[in-house]
Amino acid sequence: MKSLEELRELREKVEKDMQMRKETNQPKIIIGMGTCGIAAGAREILKAVMEEIDKRDLDVEVTQTGCIGMCEKEPLMDVKLPGKDRITYGNLTREDVKRIVVNHVINGNVVDELVIARLAE
């Protein structure tokens, strides 16, 4: 069983990471978590994002938003790299999340076939 002792050790590790990171240039990932998103599997998309960031030890800000009126394309996820357009991806699966994290978030290449909207900076 996990113990709070383990949490204290993790805290010390996270504190060290924090000192090395600058929060201003973080990529952002935003996940649609309205009722429509949740019913379509958004929580599993969030889970996949969180696991992928952890596995690859990335410095990314993950946030959530409510329904934005594109319920039929849920689950939705936006990626915003510093200084770049905000890209909205839709109808996502867990596998898509891995591709987007590797290609877009890490390497800066938008995964065109999954894009449903672009918002210029």
Added chain:
Amino acid sequence: MKELALHILDIAENSIKAETDELNIEINEDTRENEFEIVIEDDGKGIEKEKLENITDPFVTSRKTRPVGLGLSLFKAAAQRCNGNFEIDSDSNGTSVKAVFEHDHIDRAPLGNMAQSIVSILLWDSNLELTYEHRYNENQFIFTTKEIKKELEDVKITDNKILNWLKDYIDENIREIRGGEFN
């Protein structure tokens, strides 16, 4: 919704949008009484009286994007489908939602991934104080962000590594009290 944990996530988000500081989620499972009770209580700004009467009608909502809201309607329908009941109460000091299901009803959705629902709720707002109390017959698990935040000192509870750890921690404890049961 495929899981009760998804309903809970959805209803908790109403609380967050209502500027809640403290959120309590309680699950009481009593297999001998054949009851599965879920209570979600917040100290948010509440629902106006005129609205409260019809709040589980899909065409009554406080949302702005369109005049249809499904969260509470779906949760109520899920409870009623399982010979259960549903209550909502609200004033300017907060809102409480209670749903009861027959534990062994064929239409009762499984609890599902409650740990992931909890960390999704925590990710909304690092200032939120959440208490989660889960009872399964004589066993219980209590999780409070106040206790966790004491351990974290300056590290935010919304840090990705912390949330992933908390997810596993909560999941282990829920499995433990439910005897490893997934349903």
